[in-house]
Amino acid sequence: MKISYLILLSFLFILLLFSITTLINYNQYNEVQEKTDFLARSATIVREGNRYHRNILNLVGVGRGYLLTKDKSLYETFQSTTYENDSIFKEINTLLDDARQQDRLAAIRELDHKWVKEYSALFADIIRRKITGKLKADTVRLNKDIAELSGESPVFKRLQADLRSFINEEYARREVQKEILTDSIRSTRRISFWLTLISIIGGFLIAGTLAYNLSKRILKMVGMARTISSGNYVVHMKDNKNDELSHLSTSLNNMAEVLAENFALLKRKNEELDQFAHIVSHDLKAPLRGIGNVVSWIEEDHGNELPPKVHEYLQLIHGRLIRAENLIKGILSYARTGTESNEIEHVKVHDLVTEIVEAQTSDPGISIEIDRHLPNLLTQKIPLFQVFSNLVNNAIKYHDKKNGRVLIYSKEYPSYYEFFVEDDGPGIAAGHQAKIFKIFQTLRERDTFESTGVGLAIVQKIIDARKEQIKLNSKPGRGSIFSFTWKK
Numbered sequence: 001m002k003i004s005y006l007i008l009l010s011f012l013f014i015l016l017l018f019s020i021t022t023l024i025n026y027n028q029y030n031e032v033q034e035k036t037d038f039l040a041r042s043a044t045i046v047r048e049g050n051r052y053h054r055n056i057l058n059l060v061g062v063g064r065g066y067l068l069t070k071d072k073s074l075y076e077t078f079q080s081t082t083y084e085n086d087s088i089f090k091e092i093n094t095l096l097d098d099a100r101q102q103d104r105l106a107a108i109r110e111l112d113h114k115w116v117k118e119y120s121a122l123f124a125d126i127i128r129r130k131i132t133g134k135l136k137a138d139t140v141r142l143n144k145d146i147a148e149l150s151g152e153s154p155v156f157k158r159l160q161a162d163l164r165s166f167i168n169e170e171y172a173r174r175e176v177q178k179e180i181l182t183d184s185i186r187s188t189r190r191i192s193f194w195l196t197l198i199s200i201i202g203g204f205l206i207a208g209t210l211a212y213n214l215s216k217r218i219l220k221m222v223g224m225a226r227t228i229s230s231g232n233y234v235v236h237m238k239d240n241k242n243d244e245l246s247h248l249s250t251s252l253n254n255m256a257e258v259l260a261e262n263f264a265l266l267k268r269k270n271e272e273l274d275q276f277a278h279i280v281s282h283d284l285k286a287p288l289r290g291i292g293n294v295v296s297w298i299e300e301d302h303g304n305e306l307p308p309k310v311h312e313y314l315q316l317i318h319g320r321l322i323r324a325e326n327l328i329k330g331i332l333s334y335a336r337t338g339t340e341s342n343e344i345e346h347v348k349v350h351d352l353v354t355e356i357v358e359a360q361t362s363d364p365g366i367s368i369e370i371d372r373h374l375p376n377l378l379t380q381k382i383p384l385f386q387v388f389s390n391l392v393n394n395a396i397k398y399h400d401k402k403n404g405r406v407l408i409y410s411k412e413y414p415s416y417y418e419f420f421v422e423d424d425g426p427g428i429a430a431g432h433q434a435k436i437f438k439i440f441q442t443l444r445e446r447d448t449f450e451s452t453g454v455g456l457a458i459v460q461k462i463i464d465a466r467k468e469q470i471k472l473n474s475k476p477g478r479g480s481i482f483s484f485t486w487k488k
Contacts, residue, residue, distance in 0.1 A: 010210070018196075021195040032184075035178075042173060053167075107162055111159040224237050228256055350374040354370060366399055367404070383465075384486065392408070394482075418483055437456050471483045
């Protein structure tokens with residue numbers, strides 16, 4: 001399976017777990033909202049039921065008050081209270097969602113109508129008898145009326161009993177819903193916790209597994225790349241999985257094979273080129289020596305017979321032969337640069353530069369000053385020797401004054417040194433500074449100054465091979481400063 005598909009499936013799995021958790025929480029929210037609405041309606045039902053109970057008790061008090069005070073306004077209070085009870089019944093009925101409670105409420109309302117009807121008739125009869133003066137005459141009936149007005153009637157007692165049953169049932173329903181809500185919240189919390197925990201653990205396991213497998217395979221590729229960069233191209237990495245990294249592994253294996261073939265071919269070509277250079281140099285030197293011998297024989301056998309102009313031509317031939325031999329040596333030296341396998345060793349740069357200066361044949365008027373604080377390096381000695389040798393040789397050879405000075409010093413940086421070879425010679429114009437680092441390029445005519453034009457090309461080749469930098473700061477008539485970097 002491709003890595004992209006695996007990552008997508010892992011993401012979808014974790015997303016599914018979180019979606020389930022969200023859905024459960026959403027359902028829980030709706031259930032809580034539903035139970036909350038029910039509790040609010042139930043509380044209103046209980047409150048209105050208690051309000052109705054207070055009203056019917058007030059009606060009983062109204063009747064008794066009328067017997068005591070004979071106040072007609074109490075009858076009006078009776079009428080308004082009965083109207084209020086009708087609105088209470090209507091409100092409670094709109095809030096009820098249980099059939100049994102609706103049946104109970106209907107029975108209570110029927111009893112209420114019956115009791116109110118009886119109570120109203122009794123109230124009207126008492127008022128009538130009071131007006132006719134018969135209220136106090138019949139003591140037995142008056143006592144019965146007082147009992148009726150005090151709520152001792154069977155209908156009123158049954159009404160109260162049914163109302164208490166209705167309210168208690170509503171309280172019981174509220175408790176049941178509270179328990180259901182509490183259990184639902186508790187179970188939802190538990191399910192949400194475990195799903196969230198599983199999602200987190202699953203996410204970490206999936207991410208960890210992917211990271212471990214991918215990093216393991218990538219590290220193998222990095223190791224293979226390091227092996228290739230170290231020069232070992234005969235490497236192969238096995239990867240049987242069919243994904244993006246396996247395609248990369250196949251590409252690396254193909255690259256290693258191609259590199260191995262190319263470098264083997266390059267090695268053969270270099271060996272052939274090196275052999276060719278040696279053969280050509282040998283074949284070129286032989287006729288040059290033969291020409292030199294012929295010129296020497298002519299001078300030895302016929303030196304006195306030759307005119308001065310012929311002697312001049314023969315000397316010119318000697319100079320051309322020497323230049324040709326020097327060019328051949330320079331070509332061989334340039335071709336061999338970087339091909340030698342030099343071991344790393346401790347190099348005292350001061351001693352190395354001193355050895356180079358002592359080997360130079362310089363004009364007595366040229367003073368060479370070597371900084372005593374040149375560093376000690378752990379590096380390849382021969383390349384550093386070649387760089388210093390060519391720079392010092394050029395500073396001396398191209399100096400145009402009788403009395404001159406050459407300075408050799410260095411500066412230290414965190415990871416490398418910068419070395420300087422400074423002279424107060426003729427200097428180099430800006431337009432010619434890039435030219436001098438190319439092979440066979442010189443700033444003077446070879447007929448006036450003997451130079452092969454190979455030295456600075458060798459320096460540039462060594463510096464480039466080591467990925468260092470070389471700079472030239474020079475102006476005509478003010479000397480030159482060659483500087484190059486060298487890692488510690």
